[in-house]
Amino acid sequence: MSALYKPSRLRAALSVLLVLGPGFFVLDRALAGGGHYYPPVSDPLVIEECGGCHMAYPPSMLPARSWQAMMASLDQHFGDDASLPAASAARIERYLMWHAGDAAGSRHAGKLLRGVSASAAPQRISELPKWVREHREVSRAEWADPKVGSKANCPACHRDAERGYFDDD
Amino acid sequence: MNAAIRTLVLSLLLAPPAVVQAAGIDAQIERLAGEARAADPAFSAFSLERGAELHQRAFAGGKPDTPACATCHGKDPRQAGQTRTGKRIDAMASSVSPARYGDSEKVEKWFKRNCQEVLGRA
Numbered sequence: 555m556s557a558l559y560k561p562s563r564l565r566a567a568l569s570v571l572l573v574l575g576p577g578f579f580v581l582d583r584a585l586a587g588g589g590h591y592y593p594p595v596s597d598p599l600v601i602e603e604c605g606g607c608h609m610a611y612p613p614s615m616l617p618a619r620s621w622q623a624m625m626a627s628l629d630q631h632f633g634d635d636a637s638l639p640a641a642s643a644a645r646i647e648r649y650l651m652w653h654a655g656d657a658a659g660s661r662h663a664g665k666l667l668r669g670v671s672a673s674a675a676p677q678r679i680s681e682l683p684k685w686v687r688e689h690r691e692v693s694r695a696e697w698a699d700p701k702v703g704s705k706a707n708c709p710a711c712h713r714d715a716e717r718g719y720f721d722d723d
Numbered sequence: 724m725n726a727a728i729r730t731l732v733l734s735l736l737l738a739p740p741a742v743v744q745a746a747g748i749d750a751q752i753e754r755l756a757g758e759a760r761a762a763d764p765a766f767s768a769f770s771l772e773r774g775a776e777l778h779q780r781a782f783a784g785g786k787p788d789t790p791a792c793a794t795c796h797g798k799d800p801r802q803a804g805q806t807r808t809g810k811r812i813d814a815m816a817s818s819v820s821p822a823r824y825g826d827s828e829k830v831e832k833w834f835k836r837n838c839q840e841v842l843g844r845a
Contacts, residue, residue: 606806608806608809608810609810635839635840636836701809703807703808704808704809707810
């Protein structure tokens with residue numbers, strides 16, 4: 555019998571599942587109800603450092619290579635200086651890449667990435683082909699609303715954006 | 724960080740009505756006053772008036788869409804502000820946001836970024 559299947563290991567694995575199980579069911583229900591769930595950032599450091607100037611965007615909305623490129627150029631971040639101490643930057647980059655839209659296991663969330671070529675590292679969610687298509691119906695007047703101000707201001711229109719839902723309106 | 728900005732922080736810290744302040748703020752004021760004195764021997768004390776003026780003054784050295792601190796923070800430091808992207812910024816006055824100015828690293832990080840944006844220099 556291989557070491558992997560020792561009964562003690564099995565028991566350990568089972569108890570892990572029992573503990574995590576209810577969480578999986580909740581997640582499943584969220585996905586079943588519309589299938590449009592983008593898990594929000596859960597790491598307090600990422601919320602603090604990437605959620606001050608705009609909402610902390612769900613990492614699953616961009617591929618890992620996009621986050622990597624963004625983290626390498628934080629001193630020139632859309633015209634702002636968002637640079638960070640190396641240790642924080644490294645931890646944030648790991649988190650974003652681990653939860654990226656093309657990371658293993660994020661087949662639901664990755665759907666915004668449809669139509670993005672495998673060699674491109676888009677920096678704006680709001681310029682992804684799929685995002686642009688989803689927002690075709692939004693009128694010029696709505697974008698110009700001072701309460702919106704920018705396409706990057708998702709929560710202005712998506713009330714539950716911070717909780718991972720973008721299909722509320 | 725320059726002395727004018729320190730004046731601003733201090734005036735925000737001292738802005739009435741004074742409520743219970745987070746631990747560490749006194750140390751922060753001490754630190755900033757020390758730096759101000761080192762940078763400018765003529766510096767005597769922080770001033771609420773100079774801070775308020777600085778907060779609203781329009782500068783030309785930074786980015787055109789953020790000429791003043793008040794562009795994002797609003798004129799009244801007791802009210803919440805808003806980033807260019809539309810995210811709420813909690814009020815800057817410690818009388819309203821007592822958790823502010825407790826962490827010197829955070830204070831320095833935002834001065835570096837925002838002074839660059841508004842003044843064109845850190």
